[in-house]
Amino acid sequence: MQAASHDAEGRLDIKCLTLPELEAAIVGLGKERFRAKQIYKWIWQKHVTSFDQMTNISKTARAELEQRFYLSTLTASDILHSTDGTRKFLWRCEDGHTIESVLIPDGERFTLCMSTQVGCAMACSFCLTGDLGLKRHLKVSEIANQPAQVNALLAVEGHPPLTNLVLMGMGEPLHNLDNLVPALTIALDADALNFSHRKITVSTVGLVPRMAELAAALPVNLAVSLNATTEEQRLQTMPITRRYDLETLLQACRDFPLPSGKRITFEYVMLGGFNDTLDDAVRLVRMLRGIKAKVNLIPYNENPDRDIKRPADHLVKQFQTYVMQQGIHCAVRTTRGTDIAAACGQLGKREEAARRRAAKQDRTDGPQSPKSSLQTTK
Secondary structure: OOOEEEEEOOOOEEHHHHHHHHHHHHHHHHOOOHHHHHHHHHHHHOOOHHHHHHHOOHHHHHHHHHHHOOOOEEEEEEEEEEOOOOOEEEOOOOOOOOOEEEEEEEEEEEEOOOOEEEEEOOOOOOOOOHOOOOEEEOHHHHHHHHHHHHHHHHHHHHHOOOOOOEOOOOOOOOOHHHHHHHHHHHHHHOOOOOHHHHHHHEEOOOOOHHHHHHHHHHOEEEEOOOOOOOOOHHOOOOOHHOOOOOHHHHHHHOOOOOOOOOOOOEEEEEEOOOOOOHHHHHHHHHHHOOOOEEEEEEEEEOOOOOOOOOOOOOHHHHHHHHHHHHHEEEEEEOOHHHHHOOOOOOOOHHHHHHHHHHHHHOOOOOOOOOOOOOOOOO
């Protein structure tokens, strides 16, 4: 189910338009083309919430805009603060659905982990977001409003704006590619959010055909959620493997067009006793031959809804050391925001808990998050 881009009065959500689309709409109203860029900057750089605030636009033009368009916003229904400085935003959409995004400060770097869907259809065994299932895709404005509204908050607080965007929150970004591309076009536009293509990373579980479509549409970074070194491991953890097997995915990575200096990031969630051995590291290095790659190891963030354990620290270090010795850049992602359920694989947990409480009050048996046990495959 898609979210509507029009309100109850039939007005179009102007934040769903890229600059060329807005220019076409403004010209269609009989206005000068350059007015579109003025409006665009008011929306995305000055964070206005009404057309009346656009003081270099005539009152007559503002009234016409008000008749045909509206300015959508996400409502921050809650902002949770972690002891490590991470902040999690619970956004309420116009239709009442909620999504989450996570602000991760690290020195002068401010990264926002963004969502692209309400829930997720991929059902990876270790990820709580998948327990929600897919409710709907986010529309263009709902994706772009996340960094825009966080930037507005940072400005009020006296902080510099966001430096990096990672599409690693709720949902599979490439499953919503039709809305992702225009949203990131807005993020990249110098007259809008003005991010560098080197500072935006799109993660995927491996929707192979859409990887090529992303490359053709945008020059952003690609991260592939791998999490396995054998076909059997990946089948246990990631159902998408039944559609696109491991070799098909790896070939798509070999074929992925990379500008000079860029590499594909392979995200590897380390699950205790499952994919955390030196043998796994050896297989991983062998798999990545012929691919411009770097590896991001993510020790599993334990939670009571899964029987999966975090690997021992010495195994993580052993794994990282071997991969680096083979000439592949390999980093271990620092776990952030676990005390507010903002870490990798935990988004959507609060909504799931609230849904269960509501179901309990109705004296019905709410669906339970499946406990997942993984069989070691060596």
